[in-house]
Amino acid sequence: MAEPVGILGLVGVVDVCWKWGKKLVEICEAFKHADSQLNEDIFRLEARWLRIEDQLQMVRKMEPLLDDHHRGVQKRSLEVVLDKLQAVVSKLDGLIKKPDIAQGPVTEPQVKKLKYAIFKDGLADSISELEKWQQIFDPSWFLMLRIADPQVDSLLAAAAADTAAPTAAQRGLPSSTSLSAAQSMRRAINSTTADTKHRNIYLSLEGLVAGSICPVPFSTASTARRADNQQSVLLDPVTCASRISANAMIRDIRNFARRLRHADPSAFGLLECKGILKEEEGGEALAGTGATRLFPAGLAFVFRLPATHSHVESLRGRLLGGADRVHDSLSERFVLARQMAVAVSYVHLYGFVHKNIRPETILLCHPQLPRIRLSEGPGNAEAALETVALVGFDVLREAEGKTSRKGDDDWEKNLYRHPQRQGLSLDVDYEMRHDIYSLGVCLLEIGLWESFVDCRAGSGAPLIGPGLGIPDGEMSGAELLKDPEWVKSCLLRLASGPLRRKMGTVYGKVVETCLTCLEKDNVDFGDEKEFQDEDGVAVGVRYIEKVVVRLGEITA
Numbered sequence: 001m002a003e004p005v006g007i008l009g010l011v012g013v014v015d016v017c018w019k020w021g022k023k024l025v026e027i028c029e030a031f032k033h034a035d036s037q038l039n040e041d042i043f044r045l046e047a048r049w050l051r052i053e054d055q056l057q058m059v060r061k062m063e064p065l066l067d068d069h070h071r072g073v074q075k076r077s078l079e080v081v082l083d084k085l086q087a088v089v090s091k092l093d094g095l096i097k098k099p100d101i102a103q104g105p106v107t108e109p110q111v112k113k114l115k116y117a118i119f120k121d122g123l124a125d126s127i128s129e130l131e132k133w134q135q136i137f138d139p140s141w142f143l144m145l146r147i148a149d150p151q152v153d154s155l156l157a158a159a160a161a162d163t164a165a166p167t168a169a170q171r172g173l174p175s176s177t178s179l180s181a182a183q184s185m186r187r188a189i190n191s192t193t194a195d196t197k198h199r200n201i202y203l204s205l206e207g208l209v210a211g212s213i214c215p216v217p218f219s220t221a222s223t224a225r226r227a228d229n230q231q232s233v234l235l236d237p238v239t240c241a242s243r244i245s246a247n248a249m250i251r252d253i254r255n256f257a258r259r260l261r262h263a264d265p266s267a268f269g270l271l272e273c274k275g276i277l278k279e280e281e282g283g284e285a286l287a288g289t290g291a292t293r294l295f296p297a298g299l300a301f302v303f304r305l306p307a308t309h310s311h312v313e314s315l316r317g318r319l320l321g322g323a324d325r326v327h328d329s330l331s332e333r334f335v336l337a338r339q340m341a342v343a344v345s346y347v348h349l350y351g352f353v354h355k356n357i358r359p360e361t362i363l364l365c366h367p368q369l370p371r372i373r374l375s376e377g378p379g380n381a382e383a384a385l386e387t388v389a390l391v392g393f394d395v396l397r398e399a400e401g402k403t404s405r406k407g408d409d410d411w412e413k414n415l416y417r418h419p420q421r422q423g424l425s426l427d428v429d430y431e432m433r434h435d436i437y438s439l440g441v442c443l444l445e446i447g448l449w450e451s452f453v454d455c456r457a458g459s460g461a462p463l464i465g466p467g468l469g470i471p472d473g474e475m476s477g478a479e480l481l482k483d484p485e486w487v488k489s490c491l492l493r494l495a496s497g498p499l500r501r502k503m504g505t506v507y508g509k510v511v512e513t514c515l516t517c518l519e520k521d522n523v524d525f526g527d528e529k530e531f532q533d534e535d536g537v538a539v540g541v542r543y544i545e546k547v548v549v550r551l552g553e554i555t556a
Contacts, residue, residue, distance in 0.1 A: 009071075009075070010059065010063050010066075010071050010074055010075045010078070011060055011063055013075055013078045013079055013082065014056050014059055014060050014063075014078065016082060017052070017056055017078060017081065017082050017085065018053075018056060020082065020085050020086055020089055021049055021052065021053060021056075021085065023089050024045060024049055024085065024088065024089050024092075025046070025049065027089065027092045027093060027096075028042045028045055028046050028049075028092075030096070031092065031111070038111070038116070041123065041124070041127060044127055044131070045088065045127060045130075048127075048130060048131055048134060051134060051178050052081065052085075052134055054159070054178040054179045055134075055137070055141050055178050056078075057159045057162065058141070058144070058155070058156065058159045058178075058179070058182070059074060059078070059141065059144075061155040061158065061159055062144050062147075062152065062155055065144075065147055065149055065151060065152070066144065066147075067537075067538075069538070069541055069542075069545075070140075070143070070144075070537065070541045073140055073541050073544060073545045073549070074140055074141070076545075076549070077133075077136065077137045077140055077549060078137065080133050080136075080552075081130070081133045081134055081137055084126065084129045084130040084133050085130055087126045087129070087130075088123075088126045088127055088130055091119065091122065091123050091126055092123070094112075094115070094119075095111055095112050095115055095116050095119075095123075096111065096112070097111070097112055132552065133552065135267070135342070136338070136342075136548060136549060136552040138267060138342070139342055139345040139346065139349070139540075139544050139548055140541070140544045140548075141178070142181075142182065142185060142346070142349055143345075143349060143537055143540045143541060143544065145182055145185055145186045145189065145349075146189060146349060146351075146537050146540070147537060152186065153186060153190075156179070156182055156183055156186060157183075159179055160179045160180070160183060181262075181264060181267070184262040185262075185349070185350075188258065188259040188260075188261070188262070188350065189259070189350065189351060201254060201257050201258070201275045201276055202275060202276050202277075202278040203274070203275045203276065203277050203278065203302055204277070204278065204280075205277065205279060205294075206227070207226060207227055207228070208224045208225065208226060208227055208233075208277075209224070209225040209226070209227050209230070212224045212225040213235065213294065216234075216312050216313070216314055216317075216363065217313070217314065217317045218314045218316035218317040218320065218359075218360060218455060219314035219316065219317070219360045219361070219363065219391070219392075220236070220237055220360060220361070220391075220392060221234055221235060221236050221237075221312075221314075221361075221363065221391045221392070222234070222235045222294075223235070223305070223310075223312055231304065231305075231307070232304075232305040232307075232310040233274065233302050233303060233304055233305060234271060234302075234303040234304075234305055234312065234363075234389075234391065235277060235294075235295075235300045235301070235302060235303075236300055236301040236303060236391045236392065236393060237294075237295040237299070237300045238253055238276070238295070238299040238300060238301060238393070252352075253276060253299065253301070253393075254276070256273070256301075256350075256352060256393065257273045257275060257276055257301060259350045259351070259352075260272060260273035260303075260350070261273055261274075263346075265306055265309070265365065265387050265389055268342075268343065268346040269339055269340070269342055269343025269344075269346060269387070269388050269389055269390055270343060270346055270347065270350075270389065270390060271303035271304060271305065271389050271391070272303060272304045273301055273302065273303055273304075274302045274303065274304050275302050276299055276300070276301060276302065277295075277299065277300040277301075277302050278298065278299055279294060279295065279298040279299070280298075301391075301393060303389075303391070305365060306365065306387070308367055309365040309366055309367055309386065309387050310365070310367075311365065311366050311367065312363050312364070312365050313363065313364045313366075314359060314360055314361075314362065314363055314364070315359035315360075315362040315363070315364060315442070315446075316358075316359035316360050316451065316453070316455070318364060319359060319445065319446075319449070319450070319451040319467075320451050320454070320455075320456055330503070333446050333447065333449065333503070334503075334507070334551070334554050334555075336364075336388065336446055337443050337446055337447070337507070337551055338548070338551045338552055339387070339388035340362060340388050340439065340442065340443070340446075341439065341443075341547050341548045341551055342548055343388055343389070343390045344357065344390070344435055344436070344439050344543075345540065345543060345544060345548060347390060347435070348432050348435070348539075348540055348543070349540065352393075353430055353431065353432055353434070353435050354390065354392070354393065354435050354438075355430055355434070355435070356392045356393070356413075356438075357390070357392075357416060357435055357438035357439055357442060358392070358413065358415075358416040358438065358441075358442065359442060359445065359451070359453075360392065361390060361391050361392025362388060362389075362390060362391075362442065363388070363389045363390075363391055364386050364387075364388060364389075365386055365387045365388075365389055366386030366387070367386075406424070406425075406426070407421065407422065407423050407424050407425065407426050408424065409423060409424055409478075409481060411462075411477035411478055411480050411481050412453045412455070412462040412477060414480070414481055414484070415441065415452060415453070415477075415480065415487065416438045416441045416442065417434070417437075417438060418433075418434050418437040418438075418488075418518060419484035419485050419487075419488055420434070420518070421434055422481060422484045423481060423484075432539050432540075432543075433517045433518050433525055433539070434518070436514050436517045436525070436543060436547070437514060437515060437517055437518065439514055439547075440491075440495075440511050440512075440513075440514025440515040440517070441491060441514075441515070443507075443510065443511045443514065444491060444494060444495055444499060444511050444515075445467055447499045447502055447503040447507060447508075447511065448467050448494065448498060448499060448502060449502075450465065450466050450467030451465040451466070451467050452464070452465045452467045452468050453465050453477075454466075461477075462477060463477065464476070464477055464480070468490065468494075469490075469494065469498075470490075488515065491515055492512060492515055492516070495508055495511045495512050495515060496508060496512065499511060504554065506550060506553065506554050507551070507554055509550075510546075510547055510550050510551055513525070513546055513547065514547065524542060524546045525539070525542060525543075525546070
């Protein structure tokens with residue numbers, strides 16, 4: 001029976017989670033000797049619990065350092081994780097046959113095989129719900145690492161020293177996944193430019209298989225293969241159009257490459273950065289192009305593609321594929337939206353703003369296997385299908401850095417920017433909430449499942465897509481730039497009308513929150529003074545609470 005935890009504080013909820021986690025471990029140990037059919041489920045649960053256990057340990061140690069709002073978000077998220085944990089334990093416990101005292105002592109539990117066969121899918125769904133909510137808890141947990149306090153490092157080291165890594169290894173499970181990732185992230189956040197000043201992060205074209213560079217359709221990125229190990233990589237061009245100076249741009253891309261050296265795409269939505277590809281000036285012309293460079297500035301991030309998810313599509317390509325493509329179902333769109341929201345939170349967690357979030361810079365990485373729909377797959381189908389990854393860091397800067405306030409007049413890019421940040425001359429400096437606005441436009445597009453931009457082959461210059469609801473020929477893309485506020489009001493009308501009818505009220509409200517996040521009357525994000533903290537945690541906590549968690553609460 002579930003325990004009431006509403007009156008408990010954060011530490012109290014942590015203790016109750018540990019209590020139920022201990023029950024889970026005991027049941028898993030018993031089932032490992034009872035029925036081979038449950039082995040996969042048991043492995044998934046044990047691996048997930050180890051991650052949760054690490055996080056609980058760190059939450060308990062860091063609770064005094066959290067402000068009231070962050071503490072409240074952590075508590076509410078953990079309460080949901082606890083609810084899912086209790087549901088799994090109850091289902092597993094119901095599969096055990098109660099011993100008959102008259103028959104003597106029972107050395108091993110017996111599984112109710114008929115009941116397991118009937119409720120197998122329900123158990124798988126409960127496990128998936130636990131996994132989902134632990135992943136939703138991740139951003140809030142990792143956000144603790146941005147707190148500007150030297151105690152964080154000592155507490156993290158103490159937690160890592162206390163972990164049961166040998167036990168995990170003996171059981172064939174990943175050891176301290178959360179804590180090791182946390183230590184890597186903390187080192188990346190705290191390190192300075194001087195830490196890598198003399199480290200060579202530049203790679204050359206000779207390190208790639210000749211002729212292996214292949215553009216990703218409807219994206220600025222390309223895939224390629226490394227010459228030394230045939231590993232698939234992604235090349236993401238870098239430009240410095242909005243930088244105050246080239247030196248500032250080089251500093252930022254070096255820092256970003258360094259911070260993403262150990263990124264986990266399955267958890268963060270960010271690919272592991274292997275370095276920066278640097279083209280030599282004055283090279284030979286590329287065959288058939290007359291150009292001497294593949295990339296405008298001669299620089300590109302080199303990201304490692306996971307071996308299990310090396311097939312890449314852009315979100316724009318998926319949207320242009322029509323209603324018969326993957327994600328046209330509600331459940332798949334909710335998964336995609338949640339993964340995108342989490343990925344944006346990790347860009348900010350690393351101390352950067354993206355500045356270029358749009359369907360061309362959102363990639364979908366999946367196995368090169370026959371595609372399955374979520375409704376056709378097993379309980380863990382979400383993890384098996386694909387991973388969202390953000391690219392397009394061509395105007396990326398550190399969150400507290402300055403830009404030259406130079407923009408562009410590409411309407412298909414400006415469509416995803418806040419009215420303050422559209423056109424050639426920009427009114428304000430970029431901040432995290434501008435990324436949240438761009439995410440809102442993308443979430444709207446996903447919910448409607450119609451592309452706002454039509455850039456298919458043969459159409460010439462990009463055209464206004466059907467998703468905006470503007471009749472053909474009534475307005476050109478360039479005309480959209482003349483009245484950015486009208487465009488924003490058009491997006492809000494879509495969010496409050498057609499989107500709610502397709503995706504529900506909660507999803508529609510999340511999109512509206514994103515699209516109005518810079519308005520003073522927005523109760524969630526409108527007060528700029530609330531987010532002027534030293535380490536950028538305040539806006540991150542609010543974003544997780546109002547966007548990431550709310551998207552996670554939606555069930556199709």
